[in-house]
Amino acid sequence: MERISKYQLGAMIILFQIGSTPLFELGIKAKQDAWLVVIVSMIMGLLLLLLFLAIQRREPEKNLSRLLVHYFGPIAGKIVIFIYVLFFTYESFRNVRDLGDLTLMTILPRSPISLIMLILMSLSVYAIYKGLEVFFRVAEFIVTGVLVFYFILIVMSFISGTVHLDRLLPILENGIQPVLLESIRSVWFPFGQMFTFLMFWSYLNEKKAMSKTSILSYFISGIVILLTNTINLVVLGPQFSDISTVPLLQSVQLIQIAEIFERFDALVILLFYAGIFIKSTLWYLAAVLGLSQLFNTDYRRFVLPVGVIVYSTAFIPPNWQSHLELGELVGVNFMMNPILLGMIPAVLFIIMLIRGQANK
Amino acid sequence: MKRTMNKISQPEHTERLSSSLRKNMDRIKSLTGNSSDFITRTFQGANGLSMAIVYINGLTDTTVINDNILKPILSETEADMAEQRTLADSFTAIKDIFLTVGTTNTVNKIDDFMSALYNGNTVILAEGWDLAISASTSKWEQRGIEEPSSQSVIRGPKDGFTENINTNVALLRRRIKSPNLWKIDRKIGLVTQTDVCVMYLKGIADDAVVKEVLQRLDRIETDSILESGYLEEFIQDQTFTPFPTIINTERPDSVAASILEGQVVVLVDGTPFVLVLPVTFFKFFIASEDYYQRFDIASFLRILRYCAFTVSMLLPSLYIAITTFHQEMIPSTLLVSLAAQREGIPFPAFFEAFMMEITFEVLREAGIRMPRAIGSAISIVGALVLGQAAVEAGLVSAAMVIVVAFTAISSFVVPAFNVAIAARLIRFGLMILAATLGLFGIMSGLFFLLIHMTALRSFGVPYLVPVSPFVPKNLKDTVIRVPWWMMVTRPRLFSKKNNVRQNVNLRPDPSGKEEEKS
Numbered sequence: 023m024e025r026i027s028k029y030q031l032g033a034m035i036i037l038f039q040i041g042s043t044p045l046f047e048l049g050i051k052a053k054q055d056a057w058l059v060v061i062v063s064m065i066m067g068l069l070l071l072l073l074f075l076a077i078q079r080r081e082p083e084k085n086l087s088r089l090l091v092h093y094f095g096p097i098a099g100k101i102v103i104f105i106y107v108l109f110f111t112y113e114s115f116r117n118v119r120d121l122g123d124l125t126l127m128t129i130l131p132r133s134p135i136s137l138i139m140l141i142l143m144s145l146s147v148y149a150i151y152k153g154l155e156v157f158f159r160v161a162e163f164i165v166t167g168v169l170v171f172y173f174i175l176i177v178m179s180f181i182s183g184t185v186h187l188d189r190l191l192p193i194l195e196n197g198i199q200p201v202l203l204e205s206i207r208s209v210w211f212p213f214g215q216m217f218t219f220l221m222f223w224s225y226l227n228e229k230k231a232m233s234k235t236s237i238l239s240y241f242i243s244g245i246v247i248l249l250t251n252t253i254n255l256v257v258l259g260p261q262f263s264d265i266s267t268v269p270l271l272q273s274v275q276l277i278q279i280a281e282i283f284e285r286f287d288a289l290v291i292l293l294f295y296a297g298i299f300i301k302s303t304l305w306y307l308a309a310v311l312g313l314s315q316l317f318n319t320d321y322r323r324f325v326l327p328v329g330v331i332v333y334s335t336a337f338i339p340p341n342w343q344s345h346l347e348l349g350e351l352v353g354v355n356f357m358m359n360p361i362l363l364g365m366i367p368a369v370l371f372i373i374m375l376i377r378g379q380a381n382k
Numbered sequence: 383m384k385r386t387m388n389k390i391s392q393p394e395h396t397e398r399l400s401s402s403l404r405k406n407m408d409r410i411k412s413l414t415g416n417s418s419d420f421i422t423r424t425f426q427g428a429n430g431l432s433m434a435i436v437y438i439n440g441l442t443d444t445t446v447i448n449d450n451i452l453k454p455i456l457s458e459t460e461a462d463m464a465e466q467r468t469l470a471d472s473f474t475a476i477k478d479i480f481l482t483v484g485t486t487n488t489v490n491k492i493d494d495f496m497s498a499l500y501n502g503n504t505v506i507l508a509e510g511w512d513l514a515i516s517a518s519t520s521k522w523e524q525r526g527i528e529e530p531s532s533q534s535v536i537r538g539p540k541d542g543f544t545e546n547i548n549t550n551v552a553l554l555r556r557r558i559k560s561p562n563l564w565k566i567d568r569k570i571g572l573v574t575q576t577d578v579c580v581m582y583l584k585g586i587a588d589d590a591v592v593k594e595v596l597q598r599l600d601r602i603e604t605d606s607i608l609e610s611g612y613l614e615e616f617i618q619d620q621t622f623t624p625f626p627t628i629i630n631t632e633r634p635d636s637v638a639a640s641i642l643e644g645q646v647v648v649l650v651d652g653t654p655f656v657l658v659l660p661v662t663f664f665k666f667f668i669a670s671e672d673y674y675q676r677f678d679i680a681s682f683l684r685i686l687r688y689c690a691f692t693v694s695m696l697l698p699s700l701y702i703a704i705t706t707f708h709q710e711m712i713p714s715t716l717l718v719s720l721a722a723q724r725e726g727i728p729f730p731a732f733f734e735a736f737m738m739e740i741t742f743e744v745l746r747e748a749g750i751r752m753p754r755a756i757g758s759a760i761s762i763v764g765a766l767v768l769g770q771a772a773v774e775a776g777l778v779s780a781a782m783v784i785v786v787a788f789t790a791i792s793s794f795v796v797p798a799f800n801v802a803i804a805a806r807l808i809r810f811g812l813m814i815l816a817a818t819l820g821l822f823g824i825m826s827g828l829f830f831l832l833i834h835m836t837a838l839r840s841f842g843v844p845y846l847v848p849v850s851p852f853v854p855k856n857l858k859d860t861v862i863r864v865p866w867w868m869m870v871t872r873p874r875l876f877s878k879k880n881n882v883r884q885n886v887n888l889r890p891d892p893s894g895k896e897e898e899k900s
Contacts, residue, residue, distance in 0.1 A: 029852040125822055129708060133819060141819070141826045148830065152837040159836045160829075162850035281713055288708045292825045299829060 033165035039243030041301030067213025110309035117302030210359035443521035547651035660841035681862035694793035699816035707820030732817035
């Protein structure tokens with residue numbers, strides 16, 4: 023069986039969590055308190071993470087699909103796995119489309135979106151064919167670069183004098199309630215998505231380091247998300263962050279130092295590209311692994327079929343706006359995130375507890 | 383087809399020498415087709431024993447043959463011989479008493495007989511023996527030890543490997559005076575019978591790697607090995623990759639350093655280039671001089687090399703991408719001057735860059751192959767005609783010439799030539815991607831390369847160690863080099879056991895006695 027090290031796991035968590043998140047301004051409904059929303063939902067997400075870790079620690083060698091079959095029974099378990107496979111595929115498609123639209127809107131306005139998404143998908147297919155271990159090592163290789171680059175962007179925002187900290191005032195203008203409500207909505211993305219690692223924690227070679235590494239890298243990614251979120255608020259102000267399509271891009275465009283360090287937006291797109299590539303591939307890999315464990319065969323058989331589905335569904339939303347609306351509809355109105363990322367894991371954990379008691 | 387050909391030209395392994403001198407001599411003559419450089423001399427030993435010596439002209443030292451073989455045998459006295467009644471006695475007497483050469487061996491098969499000749503030995507036969515004595519008399523003209531032409535240094539030893547495998551082994555033995563430096567010999571190539579040897583430091587090199595190397599060497603069944611490049615392609619892990627997974631070098635000091643780190647080296651007779659394996663990508667950026675110069679300067683130079691490699695791979699494609707797709711990234715004043723330069727250029731940036739890159743590659747290849755005497759002509763053509771005149775004629779922009787020139791210079795900074803070539807090849811792919819999809823294309827290309835390189839292995843060692851998989855302890859000698867006293871451990875993954883290289887408290891302490899480490 024392929025194995026991953028704690029560094030690889032940590033790198034993957036950081037990149038996966040950052041992923042496409044800086045594209046969006048989390049919790050902007052709470053206006054200038056959006057950064058508080060990030061902090062609160064990060065803490066609430068930590069609870070979810072602890073739940074996932076608790077599940078995994080009871081059965082460190084079984085991944086999600088084995089756990090579901092074992093505790094939900096073969097039939098119900100397999101149905102739930104299949105639902106998760108659909109969910110992973112859906113999330114992968116979202117990221118692929120994110121990148122397609124993002125590239126089209128910014129650096130390559132005249133290129134066909136089909137080509138851009140095709141290239142992303144081919145890279146994913148290639149990475150997955152090379153195996154899980156190779157893919158995790160790719161994340162390990164680029165994580166330092168990504169973190170350093172985000173750090174440089176943040177520092178440069180400060181140096182270039184575009185930061186106006188007073189834009190965070192007044193804090194808690196409308197009381198704590200809007201912040202909490204907004205946090206409950208945004209806990210699922212991206213923090214609740216740590217759920218995906220239930221598919222991968224079992225590959226870790228040092229099980230002892232699992233919780234520590236996961237929580238540490240969860241916080242590192244959380245801090246990056248918090249900082250980029252806050253930079254948007256302090257550079258653009260809450261109103262403009264709300265209406266801007268990709269606020270971080272706008273904030274970065276304002277950086278101007280010594281007439282040389284300016285107009286970094288194309289590089290920021292590349293940064294997004296790295297994050298989205300990792301994230302969509304991990305979802306994709308999770309779907310493929312889920313399917314292979316559902317049918318008990320080699321996972322490479324499912325790489326192309328799933329890839330074709332991801333690629334073709336990525337054309338469904340006619341434009342970026344409806345892509346976002348679809349996300350809202352599925353994630354919030356259909357309650358998909360709370361059910362799949364919150365309730366089912368909780369039920370699973372309870373069943374594990376009960377069975378554990380019964381066995382004693 | 384080939385196999386049958388070899389069977390005809392090569393004696394059977396089992397064919398033994400006959401006890402008749404005449405038959406043996408005829409066999410040798412028929413095998414070699416009476417080639418005139420096979421010298422045979424028949425004579426009568428002192429006690430009337432009819433004998434013969436065989437050697438190859440040019441591979442042997444005739445003074446040794448005269449003074450140490452012929453003279454002792456011919457000047458045996460009757461009294462000496464009277465002792466020896468039987469043929470076996472005369473054989474041991476000659477082998478052990480009379481011959482005054484360094485090594486003597488007993489040969490009983492035609493096969494061994496021939497290979498003894500090829501190694502420059504002189505073989506002594508006699509009527510009635512079904513054995514022969516091979517005495518070492520080898521001496522042939524060879525290049526002396528010179529400074530390596532492909533990897534030169536400012537500070538450090540100036541000797542380089544030669545074409546002789548024994549000299550090369552000796553150069554290593556002189557550096558590592560330890561019985562643990564083990565050497566395993568192989569002969570590869572059915573026709574060429576090339577000597578190949580594997581050397582490693584027992585107890586530090588990974589035994590699994592040694593075993594794997596030997597297995598891969600033993601698998602080779604080919605007619606010829608003329609250079610270590612032949613072997614490299616037979617034993618490397620992955621063929622379809624631009625990246626080399628085995629280092630070749632002609633510097634004994636860097637090979638010795640590799641052996642001391644637990645790597646395995648393969649020496650091939652007939653070439654000064656020694657293979658070092660397993661390797662990681664970052665090893666190609668290490669020059670042996672890094673360890674002789676001050677650590678801070680060495681670290682700086684190493685970082686410079688990584689940057690230069692990136693530049694040599696990326697610069698033309700970045701230029702294409704930015705001027706074609708992302709003009710907004712160029713600072714305004716520069717943009718204006720670039721636009722002014724490009725105004726009269728009839729080609730798109732991609733075509734312009736492609737043309738210039740090809741031109742430069744041609745120049746470079748010409749520079750290597752051409753006769754030395756016309757070197758200056760090439761540089762005039764290169765600098766004036768293709769550079770200045772092309773700009774003045776309005777075919778290419780001056781900025782493009784700068785880009786190509788800088789790219790070219792950068793590619794020479796990498797110490798290992800084979801990795802520098804990889805960058806040259808990749809550059810063209812990236813230029814096409816840049817011309818079609820701009821920065822997005824370049825980034826996709828780099829991701830592809832990254833996945834590819836992550837999946838590469840060199841004898842089981844992942845190619846991108848120590849960055850991915852991350853091995854913090856190995857970082858001390860990758861991008862930077864820490865001072866010698868801090869390099870307490872050997873790189874993990876090359877040597878799994880016996881990791882400690884030196885004492886921990888070696889930091890020079892001015893208050894105590896300072897020690898120089900070399």
